[in-house]
Amino acid sequence: xxxxxxxxxxxxxxxxxxxxxxxxxxxxxxxxxxxxxxxxxxxxxxxxxxxxxxxxxxxxxxxxxxxxxxxxxxxxxxxxxxxxxxxxxxxxxxxxxxxxxxxxxxxxxxxxxxxxxxxxxxxxxxxxxxxxxxxxxxxxxxxxxxxxxxxxxxxxxxxxxxxxxxxxxxxxxxxxxxxxxxxxxxxxxxxxxxxxxxxxxxxxxxxxxxxxxxxxxxxxxxxxxxxxxxxxxxxxxxxxxxxxxxxxxxxxxxxxxxxxxxxxxxxxxxxxxxxxxxxxxxxxxxxxxxxxxxxxxxxxxxxxxxxxxxxxxxxxxxxxxxxxxx
Numbered sequence: 001x002x003x004x005x006x007x008x009x010x011x012x013x014x015x016x017x018x019x020x021x022x023x024x025x026x027x028x029x030x031x032x033x034x035x036x037x038x039x040x041x042x043x044x045x046x047x048x049x050x051x052x053x054x055x056x057x058x059x060x061x062x063x064x065x066x067x068x069x070x071x072x073x074x075x076x077x078x079x080x081x082x083x084x085x086x087x088x089x090x091x092x093x094x095x096x097x098x099x100x101x102x103x104x105x106x107x108x109x110x111x112x113x114x115x116x117x118x119x120x121x122x123x124x125x126x127x128x129x130x131x132x133x134x135x136x137x138x139x140x141x142x143x144x145x146x147x148x149x150x151x152x153x154x155x156x157x158x159x160x161x162x163x164x165x166x167x168x169x170x171x172x173x174x175x176x177x178x179x180x181x182x183x184x185x186x187x188x189x190x191x192x193x194x195x196x197x198x199x200x201x202x203x204x205x206x207x208x209x210x211x212x213x214x215x216x217x218x219x220x221x222x223x224x225x226x227x228x229x230x231x232x233x234x235x236x237x238x239x240x241x242x243x244x245x246x247x248x249x250x251x252x253x254x255x256x257x258x259x260x261x262x263x264x265x266x267x268x269x270x271x272x273x274x275x276x277x278x279x280x281x282x283x284x285x286x287x288x289x290x291x292x293x294x295x296x297x298x299x300x301x302x303x304x305x306x307x308x309x310x311x312x313x314x315x316x317x318x319x320x321x322x323x324x325x326x
Contacts (some may be wrong), residue, residue, distance in 0.1 A: 023264030036080030055159030056167030056192075059217065059226045060144040064106055069097040070224035073181075074112075075265040082132065087120035089268070094314055096225055105147065110136040167192050169217060172249045178218055178228045178261045182316040183219035185228040188262075191218075191248040216248055218261075224319040229264050232312045247299070254280045256294040257288040264315040 061068070072090040092114045100107045112134040139148040146167075149156045159165035169190040180187040194213045218229040231251075258280060259266050267276075270283045277296040284292035320326065 005247075014183050017061045018111055050173050053151050053157040053163060053165040054167070055146050055163070055165060056161070057169065058108065058140050058144045058146050058167075059136055059169070060106070060140070060218065061224050062221065064098055064101065066098055066101050066306055067321040067325050069095065069320060069322055070227070070316055071095050072227075072230070072314040073265070073317045074312055074314045076197060077268050087114050088279075089116075089118045089120065090114055091116040094173040097201065097289070100228065104142055105141045108140065110134075110137045110138070111169035112136075137271050158240050159287050164194055167194070169219075170245065171219075172245070172252055174249065176218065176256055177251065178220065180228065180262065182228075182319055183222070185218070185223055187218035187220045187228050189252045190217050191215065191244065191247065193244045195197050214244065214248075216251065223316055227314075229261075230314045231264075231267070250295060250299050251276060254292060254299060257285060257292045257295070258283045259285065263311045268311065 018220050072094040076092055077088050078088045078090065092112060094110065094112045097109050098106060099109050135152055137150040138146060139147050146158060148202055149158070161168070166197055171190045171194045174189050177190065178187045192215050203296050214233045216231040217225040220228045255261065266283060267279055271278055280292045280296040
């Protein structure tokens with residue numbers, strides 16, 4: 001892990017080799033929701049890490065079978081404010097595959113690639129060579145409880161209930177229709193939240209970096225891994241006085257007034273800095289503008305006005321069984 005300073009980014013557009021540094025830096029930000037281990041600990045032994053474990057429930061469809069797979073298209077926006085000002089749009093692909101089931105243990109292999117990375121107001125940084133993929137291997141029991149996780153060959157600690165990194169989805173009680181490339185689904189939104197970060201304390205350094213991850217999954221019985229759409233938000237600051245359940249329900253209610261459930265990527269492309277409130281106001285369907293403005297007025301904008309905003313939407317593009325077992 002390299003150390004970057006604000007000065008290094010000041011003349012990014014003027015110095016060619018610094019675009020490569022930026023590319024690596026942005027790749028780190030983009031895969032924050034996908035990473036579950038921090039390299040900082042290798043550089044500074046006294047680093048205290050929080051939330052880098054992973055555990056809980058991995059969403060599984062009914063009757064999981066070896067060969068079952070799903071492919072998701074990911075669209076996102078990464079905005080960094082403060083001393084360093086960055087605004088990037090990116091696209092990627094996530095494939096999920098059940099490679100084997102043996103003795104009550106399910107092995108799931110994931111591959112995540114960043115296929116496109118464009119600086120706002122600039123050209124693509126990845127027109128020639130994409131960032132390297134991230135590989136995850138997850139082992140669960142037949143109910144989806146996570147037993148083991150490997151990221152790029154590194155084994156991670158398993159989070160217990162109550163620890164940061166433990167995934168436990170709670171349904172909002174709503175039902176929404178979803179009509180996307182892979183099919184039509186009756187989806188039930190479910191959400192989870194985790195806090196991650198690290199702190200470095202010594203006679204020379206005193207730095208704290210923490211952020212919240214909020215995920216809203218639109219679950220459906222006829223979708224592999226029960227996921228038709230997943231909306232992920234990584235934010236630098238979060239108001240703990242706002243109930244996550246209320247915020248998730250308001251977000252879903254507001255999105256029903258927009259094209260989101262037929263065009264999920266529009267949440268990223270149709271809003272200033274990926275802001276949810278801005279999207280509701282600007283992208284409301286005909287006749288829904290007043291209702292959207294009312295919800296937007298009362299909804300905390302969880303994707304702007306913080307030091308780090310990393311928001312992404314993944315939607316199911318393909319699904320099936322590679323071994324022809326369905």
